[in-house]
Amino acid sequence: MDLFEYQGKQYFARFGIPVSPGGVADTVDEAVAQADRLGFPVVVKAQVQVGGRGKAGGIKLAQSADEVRTHASNILGMDIRGHTVHRVWIERASDIAREFYASFTLDRGARKHLGMVSARGGVDIEQVAAEEPQAIARLHIDPVDGLDEAGARRLVEQAGLDEAARAGATDILLKLYRCFVEGDADLVEINPLILTPDGRVHALDAKVSLDNNAEFRHPEWAEYKATEELDEREQLARSKGLQYIGLSGSVGIIANGAGLAMSTLDVVNQVGGSPANFLDIGGGADAEVMANALEVINTDHNVRSILINIFGGITRGEEVANGIVQALGRVQITSPIVVRIDGTNAEQGRAILAEHASEQLLSQPTMLDAARKAVELAKAAGVEARA
Amino acid sequence: MSIFVDETTKVIYQGLTGSAGRFYGLRNREYGTQVVAGTNPRRAGTDVEGIPVYGTMREAVAATGANASCIFVPAPGVESAVMEAAESGVTFIAVITEGVPAQDEARFFNRLKRDFPSVRLLGPNCPGIITPGKCNIGITAGEIATPGGPVGIVSRSGTLTYQALYELTQKGIGQTTCVGIGGDPVPGTTFIDCLEAFEADPETKAVILIGEIGGAEEEKAAAYIGSSMSKPVVAYIAGVTAPPGKKMGHAGAIISGSQGTAQAKMEALRKAGARVAVNPTEAGELMAEVVAGLRG
Numbered sequence: 001m002d003l004f005e006y007q008g009k010q011y012f013a014r015f016g017i018p019v020s021p022g023g024v025a026d027t028v029d030e031a032v033a034q035a036d037r038l039g040f041p042v043v044v045k046a047q048v049q050v051g052g053r054g055k056a057g058g059i060k061l062a063q064s065a066d067e068v069r070t071h072a073s074n075i076l077g078m079d080i081r082g083h084t085v086h087r088v089w090i091e092r093a094s095d096i097a098r099e100f101y102a103s104f105t106l107d108r109g110a111r112k113h114l115g116m117v118s119a120r121g122g123v124d125i126e127q128v129a130a131e132e133p134q135a136i137a138r139l140h141i142d143p144v145d146g147l148d149e150a151g152a153r154r155l156v157e158q159a160g161l162d163e164a165a166r167a168g169a170t171d172i173l174l175k176l177y178r179c180f181v182e183g184d185a186d187l188v189e190i191n192p193l194i195l196t197p198d199g200r201v202h203a204l205d206a207k208v209s210l211d212n213n214a215e216f217r218h219p220e221w222a223e224y225k226a227t228e229e230l231d232e233r234e235q236l237a238r239s240k241g242l243q244y245i246g247l248s249g250s251v252g253i254i255a256n257g258a259g260l261a262m263s264t265l266d267v268v269n270q271v272g273g274s275p276a277n278f279l280d281i282g283g284g285a286d287a288e289v290m291a292n293a294l295e296v297i298n299t300d301h302n303v304r305s306i307l308i309n310i311f312g313g314i315t316r317g318e319e320v321a322n323g324i325v326q327a328l329g330r331v332q333i334t335s336p337i338v339v340r341i342d343g344t345n346a347e348q349g350r351a352i353l354a355e356h357a358s359e360q361l362l363s364q365p366t367m368l369d370a371a372r373k374a375v376e377l378a379k380a381a382g383v384e385a386r387a
Numbered sequence: 388m389s390i391f392v393d394e395t396t397k398v399i400y401q402g403l404t405g406s407a408g409r410f411y412g413l414r415n416r417e418y419g420t421q422v423v424a425g426t427n428p429r430r431a432g433t434d435v436e437g438i439p440v441y442g443t444m445r446e447a448v449a450a451t452g453a454n455a456s457c458i459f460v461p462a463p464g465v466e467s468a469v470m471e472a473a474e475s476g477v478t479f480i481a482v483i484t485e486g487v488p489a490q491d492e493a494r495f496f497n498r499l500k501r502d503f504p505s506v507r508l509l510g511p512n513c514p515g516i517i518t519p520g521k522c523n524i525g526i527t528a529g530e531i532a533t534p535g536g537p538v539g540i541v542s543r544s545g546t547l548t549y550q551a552l553y554e555l556t557q558k559g560i561g562q563t564t565c566v567g568i569g570g571d572p573v574p575g576t577t578f579i580d581c582l583e584a585f586e587a588d589p590e591t592k593a594v595i596l597i598g599e600i601g602g603a604e605e606e607k608a609a610a611y612i613g614s615s616m617s618k619p620v621v622a623y624i625a626g627v628t629a630p631p632g633k634k635m636g637h638a639g640a641i642i643s644g645s646q647g648t649a650q651a652k653m654e655a656l657r658k659a660g661a662r663v664a665v666n667p668t669e670a671g672e673l674m675a676e677v678v679a680g681l682r683g
Contacts, residue, residue, distance in 0.1 A: 106572055109602070109604070109607065111493065112497065113493065144494060144498050181490055184488055211489045211490070213462065214488035214490065217463070256546055257546025258546075259543070259544020259570075259597070260550065262544075262626040263625040266666065269628040275628065278629075311550055313527065313528035313531065343528070343549060343553055367667070367668060368668060
């Protein structure tokens, strides 16, 4: 789960990482009130989970209440690369002497933590990494030992941070690492980490991505979940315990297992179709789960046909088939459904589907055949829809 | 022959008294696996259909001489279950449980590496391992596997592992061992661990590798195949059409930018000499050709 900047800063503050004083606002009046409370100058920052806010005009300096009013009314409702701004963060403007970069993440290849610090902050760090890899100091940390002060200092020195910033940056790195580990983040990133002319170091931005698997030990994450940016269907799917990602095609996909679901998208694509979604129903495939999945797909008006791809392992073919038949009795479906059942007791499953076969419900023996049929039906329906 | 587990493997199920642990523990026993014990500190002295339950792993190992553990306990308890298993002396630990926090995985993986270097960890969040006809640890349906080899399977995805087993079985091709390494951020066993073991296993004559988008493990496997494998490899990578930046179910299956794309992985594998299939069925077909070549 990705946090908004203001949430990331609040999360940082829990671990003692210095951030600028600020407050959130959902309306222009609230923005002005926050600015009055903080004192000018302030920065009005769009809260969206996408990069390039500054370039898009989503970050503006304001010297007065009038300027806050102008900027906030421009930014609220603005579209930044497909994300609508519903909230701004107003924070006291900082004088900046130098801008750095700091982050911790898991290096999957090394199966260790990775700390990165650079004196080249405030810019696109991926570009720096590509063009000048030596400008980023890296340290692999054994998760059993954790990061100690000597390690943090070494990172700061290797990165060539200004002398004046070193003590402050070392302290922040230790706190940021605690935030990463105890805060169960997949990624914590500060860009820029700034040095002010009067010698203070603090986080001017906050990027925090939390590990959903650790939710059970973080009751405080409930407030972040409430503001998570998911589209309606993703929200509906999640409430039913399904893994759904919306795409833009016309063939609705239901499969069991993430790998098989991804593979199904690929095969639909290979035979000339375009998948409308990724939907993983997980291990079981009973009527309840199947009905929920069909309900989610049903809300997507681009869908022209539905491909159900189930591989029965422990779940047997006849159970899957019965589940589909029962689900069809409970959910009103307009698009034709093509089912492929394979694996344990696939024959029995197909026999049950054959008994209930109609223009609405077809069964195909293999993944490729099923994908071809679903794509053909989607194309035919698409032509009809345009005519 | 086989890799990692065989008919002599004696397994303790941590979480045998839970619903999933019981269901799969009993199924695994029915398959022929030596399921010798379960653990649960609150149920010590009881049994699950004749399988004795002990309070601790140490007691269970002392009583049964077990050398492996299969973990079904809920995610919050996985880290301590893994360490308890390692301390009890077993040398193979399969964690089936999904939803384990990445920080926990990173910690217990590195702790095992340091303090228990002879322990092999498989998972978390994996279907387990099956040496057909001999030993099935985890949630794979044994019915879809065929004993006798000559093909080894290693896969990052659960259902695609079953799909691969099934494609081979349909074609009458047996398997030596099928390992589901799982798609979590810190897998205990990697593609390369399995490829090395298959390369060293005299009965394995060819290997199917099933990967997916995200990370660089398939690329690393490709480098190993190119430099160190004499046995033919057929590969399939899921996620060619996955949109960048989206998590597709598995924690592992996420791509950012061009890194870890299916295309990059397929290209690396092809360059390393692997035969790369565009769907699971084709992977089965390519392997049938490879096996026919071996026989001829």
